[in-house]
Amino acid sequence: MTLVDPRRDPAAAAPVPNGFGPMLRKEDGRFVRGRGRFVDDIDLPGMLHGAVLRSPYAHARIVSIDTGGALAHPKVRAVITGADLERRGMAWLPTLSHDVAAVLATDKVRYQGQEIAFVVAEDRYSARDALALIDVEYEPLAPVVDARRALDPDAPLVRDEVPGRADNHVFDWEAGDAAATDAAFAAAEHVSTCDLLYPRVHPAPLETCGIVAALDPVTDRLVVHCTTQAPHAHRTLYATLTGIPEHRIRIVAPDIGGGFGNKVALYPGYLCAVYAATITGAPVKWTEDRSENLMSTSFARDYHMHGEIAATKDGRITGLRVRVLADHGAFNGTSQPSKFPAGFFHIFTGSYAIQAAHCRVTGVYTNKAPGGVAYACSFRITEASYLVERMVDVLAFDLGLDPAQVRRKNLLRPEQFPYRCATGWVYDSGDYPRALEQALEMAEYAELRAEQAQRRAEYERTGEGALLGIGLSTFTEAVGAGPKKQMDIGGLGMADAAELSVHPDGTAELRLSCMSQGQGHETTFAQIIAHELGISPYAVNVVQGDTDRTPFGLGTYGSRSTPVSGAAAATAARRVRERAKLVAAAMLEISPADLEWEAGRWQVRGDPAAGASLAEIARAAHGSLELPDDLEGQLSGRCVYNPPNLTFPFGAYVCVVEVDPGTGQVRVRRFVAVDDCGVRINPTVVEGQIHGGLADGIGMALMEVLAFDTDGNHLGASFMDYLLPTALECPSWELGQTVTPSPHHPLGAKGIGESATVGSPAAVVNAVLDAIGVRHADMPLTPAQVWSAMRGRPLRTDLAVR
Amino acid sequence: MEITVTVNGRTRTRDVEPRLLLVHLLRDELRLTGTHWGCDTSNCGACAVWLDGVPVKSCTVLAVMADGHEIRTVEGLEGPHGLDQIQISFVQCHGLQCGFCTPGMLMTARWLLDRVPDPTDEQIREAISGQTCRCTGYENIVRAIRHAAAAERDAAERGAR
Numbered sequence: 001m002t003l004v005d006p007r008r009d010p011a012a013a014a015p016v017p018n019g020f021g022p023m024l025r026k027e028d029g030r031f032v033r034g035r036g037r038f039v040d041d042i043d044l045p046g047m048l049h050g051a052v053l054r055s056p057y058a059h060a061r062i063v064s065i066d067t068g069g070a071l072a073h074p075k076v077r078a079v080i081t082g083a084d085l086e087r088r089g090m091a092w093l094p095t096l097s098h099d100v101a102a103v104l105a106t107d108k109v110r111y112q113g114q115e116i117a118f119v120v121a122e123d124r125y126s127a128r129d130a131l132a133l134i135d136v137e138y139e140p141l142a143p144v145v146d147a148r149r150a151l152d153p154d155a156p157l158v159r160d161e162v163p164g165r166a167d168n169h170v171f172d173w174e175a176g177d178a179a180a181t182d183a184a185f186a187a188a189e190h191v192s193t194c195d196l197l198y199p200r201v202h203p204a205p206l207e208t209c210g211i212v213a214a215l216d217p218v219t220d221r222l223v224v225h226c227t228t229q230a231p232h233a234h235r236t237l238y239a240t241l242t243g244i245p246e247h248r249i250r251i252v253a254p255d256i257g258g259g260f261g262n263k264v265a266l267y268p269g270y271l272c273a274v275y276a277a278t279i280t281g282a283p284v285k286w287t288e289d290r291s292e293n294l295m296s297t298s299f300a301r302d303y304h305m306h307g308e309i310a311a312t313k314d315g316r317i318t319g320l321r322v323r324v325l326a327d328h329g330a331f332n333g334t335s336q337p338s339k340f341p342a343g344f345f346h347i348f349t350g351s352y353a354i355q356a357a358h359c360r361v362t363g364v365y366t367n368k369a370p371g372g373v374a375y376a377c378s379f380r381i382t383e384a385s386y387l388v389e390r391m392v393d394v395l396a397f398d399l400g401l402d403p404a405q406v407r408r409k410n411l412l413r414p415e416q417f418p419y420r421c422a423t424g425w426v427y428d429s430g431d432y433p434r435a436l437e438q439a440l441e442m443a444e445y446a447e448l449r450a451e452q453a454q455r456r457a458e459y460e461r462t463g464e465g466a467l468l469g470i471g472l473s474t475f476t477e478a479v480g481a482g483p484k485k486q487m488d489i490g491g492l493g494m495a496d497a498a499e500l501s502v503h504p505d506g507t508a509e510l511r512l513s514c515m516s517q518g519q520g521h522e523t524t525f526a527q528i529i530a531h532e533l534g535i536s537p538y539a540v541n542v543v544q545g546d547t548d549r550t551p552f553g554l555g556t557y558g559s560r561s562t563p564v565s566g567a568a569a570a571t572a573a574r575r576v577r578e579r580a581k582l583v584a585a586a587m588l589e590i591s592p593a594d595l596e597w598e599a600g601r602w603q604v605r606g607d608p609a610a611g612a613s614l615a616e617i618a619r620a621a622h623g624s625l626e627l628p629d630d631l632e633g634q635l636s637g638r639c640v641y642n643p644p645n646l647t648f649p650f651g652a653y654v655c656v657v658e659v660d661p662g663t664g665q666v667r668v669r670r671f672v673a674v675d676d677c678g679v680r681i682n683p684t685v686v687e688g689q690i691h692g693g694l695a696d697g698i699g700m701a702l703m704e705v706l707a708f709d710t711d712g713n714h715l716g717a718s719f720m721d722y723l724l725p726t727a728l729e730c731p732s733w734e735l736g737q738t739v740t741p742s743p744h745h746p747l748g749a750k751g752i753g754e755s756a757t758v759g760s761p762a763a764v765v766n767a768v769l770d771a772i773g774v775r776h777a778d779m780p781l782t783p784a785q786v787w788s789a790m791r792g793r794p795l796r797t798d799l800a801v802r
Numbered sequence: 803m804e805i806t807v808t809v810n811g812r813t814r815t816r817d818v819e820p821r822l823l824l825v826h827l828l829r830d831e832l833r834l835t836g837t838h839w840g841c842d843t844s845n846c847g848a849c850a851v852w853l854d855g856v857p858v859k860s861c862t863v864l865a866v867m868a869d870g871h872e873i874r875t876v877e878g879l880e881g882p883h884g885l886d887q888i889q890i891s892f893v894q895c896h897g898l899q900c901g902f903c904t905p906g907m908l909m910t911a912r913w914l915l916d917r918v919p920d921p922t923d924e925q926i927r928e929a930i931s932g933q934t935c936r937c938t939g940y941e942n943i944v945r946a947i948r949h950a951a952a953a954e955r956d957a958a959e960r961g962a963r
Contacts, residue, residue, distance in 0.1 A: 007884025010893045024893055031901030032889040032908065034836015034876035041835035124826070125819070206840045206848055206902040206936050257838070257902030258936045290841040518900025518937045684896050691939030692899065719845035719934070727927040727940040 012538060018599070019531035022684045025523045026537070027516075036255040039210040039227050040287045047212065048077055050273050050286035051127035053117040053134050054296065055109035058367040058712020059143035059156065062108055062116070062136060069133030070119055075126035077280050079134065080118040080272055082106035090275065093241055093266070096338065096490045099170075101331035101370055103268045107161055108141070110330035111369050112714050113295030118272035120284055143367035143712035144168060146799065147304055147327035150364035158330055158365040170332050170363035175346035176423045177358060184319030184356035188310035192398045196390055197778040198383045199798045200302040200327065200368070200706040201699075202722060203375035205517070207257025208293040213273040214283035221248045222277075226270060229259045230555025232513055233492055235547050237266050242274060253545035259517030260757075261374030264335040264557050265298050291717045298335065298371030299706060302327035302798075303345075303383045309391045310356075315399055315406040320354050320422075322387055324361040326372070332363065333370030335557075336379050337487040337494065343373055343380030344478055346423040350388035351432050351476045351650060352410040357422035367712045376693060376757035378479055378558055385475045389762030390776070393472075397775050403766065404445060407436060407474050418743075425478060427648045428750075429740045430676070436474050438736050439652035439674040445470070448656060452771075459661065466658040466667075469771025473653040475759035478646045479751035480563025489554060495642040496553030496560070498568035500529065500576050502635035504622040506615025507539040510572075513553020514565040515545045519753060520685045521561065525569055527681050528747065532573035533614055534600025551638065559649075559751030562681065563742075568641035570746040575637030580617045582631050587612050587620050647742045647750035651675040655763040659771040664787030666702055666768055668729065673760070674736035677752035678745065686752050687735055693756025694733050699725040701764030705780050709800035805869035809834065810878030818865050824858075825849045827865035828875060836876040836905045840934070847933025850906035851875045857910050859932075876905035879912065887957075888912050888950045897946030899937035906933050911947045919958075920951055 006013035011024035030036050067079040082104035085091040092100040105116050117134055121127035142156045149155055150168040158168050185191060212225040222244055228234045231251040239246045256263060273286040288297070303324055310319035326342065328334065336343045342361040349357045373379055392410070396403040411432040412419055419427040452468040459465050484493025499511040510529055514521065521544055526537035543549050553565065577597060584602035585592040588610065595602045595611075603611025612620070621627075621635040656670040671694055680686045703723040706716040716722035741748030761779065768781045769789075777785060777794035785795050795801060806815045809832060816831050828834045828851065837860060840848035844859040851860045852874035879886040888911050891897065898904040907930060914921055914929040921929070926947045927940070935943060 005884060007890065010885065010890045014894065025896065027901070028893040028898060031898055031904050032876075032885065032892050033880060034834070034905045036836075036901045038835075038838070038902065040839070041829075043830075043833070124830070125821070204936065206846060206900070206934060207838070208840070256900060258900045260936065290843070290846075518902075520899065688896050688899055688938060688942060691941045692937045693939075695936075695939035718843050719841045720843050724845075724934050724936070726931045726934060727944065728931045730940050732923070732944070733939060733941050 016536055016538060018534055018536055020527060020681050023523060023527060023537065023682055025520050026526065027520065027522045038207055038255050038257055039212060039225050042212045042225050044212060044214060044283040047283040047285055048120050048122060048280060049124045049127045050276055050284050051119050051131055052115050052269055052272070052292065053119065053131045054292065055105065055112055055114040055116055057109055057138055057140055058112045059141040060109050060138040061141060062105060063139055064137045065117065066135040067117065069135060070130040073121070073126065073130045073133060075122040076119060076130045077122065078120040078276055080104065080276060085275065090241060090271065093271065095331060095333040097332040097334045097341065098338065099332035101333050103271050110158055111367050112712055113292065113369060115268040118276060120276045120280055144365065145367060145708050145710060145712050147325055147364055147366055150366050158367060168365040170328050170365055171341045172360065172362050173341045174358065174360040177356065181319050181321050181356040181358035185308065185310045185321065188318055189313045190399065191308060191310050192395045193308045194391060194394045194776050196305045196307060196387060196776065197798060198301040198303040198305065198386055199779055200299050201375055201704045202294050202299050202706055203260035203262040204294065204722065204724060205258030205260055205262050208288045208290060209263060209267060209297055210287035211270045211273045212283055212285045213277040215277050215281065221250055222274065223250045224274065225252045225254060227256050227263045228253045229263045229515055229517060229557050231515055231545055231547050232552045233489060233554055234266060236492060237490065238274065241271060251547045253515050256517040260376045261300065261557050262298050263517065265333065265371065267297055290719060294722055295714050295717050296369050298374040299369055300372065300375035300377050301383055302372060305387050307387050307391045309395050311395055313399065315395065315401045315409050317352055317354050317410045319356040320349055320388065320391065322348060322359045324359065326361055326363045327366050327368065328363045328372055329366055329368040329370040331370040334372040335489065336373045337481055337489060339486065340379065344378065345380040345384045347381055347425050347476065347478050348384035348387050349421050349423065350385060351412060351474045352388070353412050353416065354422055368708065376696060376754040378477055378754045378758055381477055382758045385758045386762045389473045389475060390765065393766045394775060403472050404440060407472060408433065411436065411474060426645060427476065428645060428742050428744060430648060430650050431738060431740050432474060432650060435650065435652040435674045435676055435738050438738065439654050439672050442734060442736050443654040443656065443670065443672045445654065466660055467771040469657045469659060469767040471655040471763045471765065471767025471770055473759050473763035473766065476648055476650045477755050477758055478648055479559035479754065480643050480647045481558055481560055482643050483645065484642050492554060494554050495640050496564040496568050497551035497638065497640045498565060498572045499551050499638040500572040500636060502576060502614065502618045504619050506535065506618045509541045509543060510569060511550045512542065512544045512565050512569065513551050514556040514561040516556065519561060519689065524682045524685055528566055528569045529573050532570055533577060535614060559753040562749050563647045563745060563751045564641055564643055566749055567643065567746045568639045571639035571641060572637040575639065576635055579637060580614060580635060583617050583621045583627065583635065584612045586625060586627050587617065644744050647678065647745055649675065649677040649750040649752060649755050651755055651759050653759050653763040655767040657767040657771055659768060659786060661790060664783035664790065666781060666786060668698055668731050668764065670734060671731050672734045672736065673756060674738065675752065675755055676738045676740050677755065678740060678742045678750040679748035681749060689752050690735060690756045691733050693754060694760050695725050695730050696757040697760025697764055698729055701761045701779050701781060703780050703782065705797055707798050707800060715800060803866060805866055807868045808872045810874055820864065820866050822865040824860040824863040824865050824868055828860060834875050834877050838902055838905060845934065847906045848903050850909045850933065852909060852913065857913050876908055879908060886912065887953050888915065891946040891950035891953065895942050895946035895949050897938065897942045903933060903935045907935065907943055911950065914947065915951055915954065919955060
């Protein structure tokens with residue numbers, strides 16, 4: 001064992017469990033040195049730089065494009081327009097949602113920021129300079145900005161390139177039993193209704209999207225370094241779009257500076273860079289800037305919801321009905337399971353035993369960027385969770401009941417699992433009341449209510465002082481898609497693979513189809529192998545992100561790495577262990593049946609001194625030991641894991657806010673989060689994932705929105721306008737946990753990456769509205785919105801204030 | 803125009819366009835890619851470096867403004883005896899996830915601790931409030947800075963004894 005210098009490798013010098021438990025991250029050493037390798041850090045010999053010309057209009061016909069000025073620039077090597085791509089059949093790309101999207105606009109532009117031309121130049125600055133030398137003549141058209149007007153008979157037509165299309169309707173989709181739900185509402189003692197907007201927001205990872213595309217002249221292969229959460233799916237898409245067969249494409253995702261769903265889709269800039277590399281013969285880098293990221297890449301949400309909740313007078317929920325208008329932008333470009341046009345929104349009954357439920361979702365085109373499924377949304381469960389958690393509070397408000405009491409009365413009980421909900425999901429496991437009670441206890445709920453009453457009385461007496469609000473959210477997530485029979489993306493079933501090889505010295509290499517964007521796979525997946533094989537996580541090298549070196553799989557989004565790839569890794573390790581048993585039996589000249597596994601070695605039952613360690617077995621497996629005829633040499637295993645069901649993590653959150661009634665300013669005083677994601681592989685990493693999601697909740701509830709003015713101008717196109725929470729807006733998070741293992745996952749684990757992003761916005765909104773005593777106002781609850789809501793005039797937050 | 807900049811103690815001379823941003827000088831010309839670029843508008847702080855000992859957002863500093871001045875980047879934190887305490891503490895407290903904001907956070911945190919050896923949580927949060935992290939919710943960044951402060955105070959006390 002070499003001595004580790006804690007000043008050079010603090011992670012390796014810290015205690016390392018041979019399996020699950022807190023462990024410092026193996027990847028951190030390079031990041032704290034500034035030696036991560038992100039796409040924009042890559043500099044290839046002779047590399048050219050791309051820049052995208054974008055539309056200033058939300059909706060305009062393109063009369064002409066003159067690229068002469070740009071081509072005359074001494075450092076420009078190529079200018080690509082939609083017409084160039086059209087000749088190659090690449091001007092439009094099929095989306096993952098049964099639609100097509102423009103790569104470079106040919107006929108008209110359909111949203112502000114849409115791609116029109118791609119300049120390739122010798123350096124970054126020259127490429128940008130040349131954009132100003134392209135002359136585009138536009139004929140502006142009236143835009144569709146307000147989704148609620150998109151289906152009006154006189155609404156401008158966004159997709160008039162489709163023959164016969166007469167409106168902006170994309171799809172209608174429903175789930176649940178409409179008749180049974182109608183009957184439940186007809187028989188209800190009480191019905192509350194509410195219109196809720198989950199505004200358009202953006203995942204805004206700190207690293208924007210980018211690519212370096214190169215054709216290898218020796219091997220004649222396309223090598224793409226790209227910020228992709230799904231390298232293998234991207235390879236298949238590039239093959240489809242370019243006609244280059246998959247074996248001649250290599251996708252490499254190096255370190256990724258945050259993804260949150262933003263880096264699942266394939267963007268026009270990527271394809272332009274690939275095309276530019278083919279016509280120039282040089283590597284081409286394209287890195288979008290922040291405005292481009294916010295204006296044109298996958299946004300999230302934009303759900304206009306009308307909720308109805310039926311209940312008894314004492315607050316037992318008997319039915320839930322929701323009508324959704326979904327703004328999908330100019331192209332239906334959601335990256336989600338193809339049979340689910342509204343993602344997994346139909347899990348909107350949440351954590352409650354609701355017998356009758358029905359949802360109907362209508363998608364519409366508008367003159368805004370495409371996308372919709374991003375920002376740690378678990379395929380629209382964020383919207384579903386917000387809907388039900390808000391409706392429960394509206395119900396409590398209308399009936400004059402305590403929101404905690406209403407939740408207690410309706411939460412699923414542990415003995416009801418596995419539970420088939422009204423819309424067909426089968427929840428695997430849970431103990432919801434325990435999580436809620438733990439959260440209320442940590443928050444000291446009764447004391448908070450007393451303080452709230454005292455502060456309100458004080459305010460009403462003096463007109464001074466902050467108001468206190470307490471918001472709850474008891475959410476259920478569903479993560480780890482497939483099963484692949486029901487769930488595919490672009491026709492690719494949502495299974496993932498893992499390959500494990502044990503080297504002759506007993507160390508191992510694990511190759512994964514998923515791809516970390518900060519989640520710490522190099523550590524946690526090594527821990528999974530360590531747990532299964534009884535070796536140190538430092539004896540496991542985790543390989544991900546390179547299609548030449550990893551097995552096929554769908555990648556990392558929707559909190560699916562641990563549920564799917566984690567299960568694949570554990571299963572592959574168990575196969576290795578079983579093979580090691582046969583090798584050990586041959587080594588020890590004993591029947592495999594007489595061996596037992598004990599922390600990293602197979603030993604003879606009843607004679608533990610007789611046995612062989614994994615390293616010894618590995619050496620023998622690679623050596624000259626005679627093995628039974630049906631046993632291959634070496635020591636490896638693989639698994640393609642097709643999950644039998646999703647995993648259903650859950651939690652109970654309590655948010656405590658103070659609101660200045662004079663200014664509408666909100667301060668989040670406390671946030672208590674009790675999460676249950678089953679077995680925790682690395683509790684430190686799990687907590688980190690939760691922390692990040694809770695900050696997202698503060699951001700979405702209080703600050704973040706992509707609004708548009710009546711001309712379709714994007715009003716959130718920089719970090720000066722699109723506000724992200726900083727350390728000052730975030731409280732110190734108070735975490736608790738319960739552990740209810742998933743019965744069907746090999747490790748009992750459930751996904752955790754998005755739980756807090758899904759669960760927290762409702763808690764913050766519920767807290768603010770609880771403070772000001774307002775039934776409902778839409779996110780983000782900016783000071784202006786809170787102030788207006790207190791005066792009975794909440795704003796429409798997705799449109800410019802007029 | 804020709805500029806000479808001392809970066810992490812090393813003098814570098816380059817002929818640059820007057821409009822070249824410091825972040826691009828560091829990343830593209832000097833190949834010090836630890837300094838990241840995130841927003842263009844001084845909001846996110848991924849590009850924070852020291853200019854004459856003071857953190858600046860290098861996406862809104864021209865390279866020519868650094869002519870004759872000293873720059874310190876994340877690559878200049880590690881010394882001959884190993885990592886700086888702030889780097890160690892970020893590892894020990896899980897103060898990073900994707901690692902993209904980390905270099906900027908480290909530079910600001912190091913600057914804070916050089917001036918305020920025992921900062922309160924409020925001081926820490928204010929010091930990093932010009933920087934955005936999308937992964938950590940700031941909790942473990944604050945904890946890491948507190949951890950580094952305590953470790954350095956302990957070391958100073960041991961040195962004094």
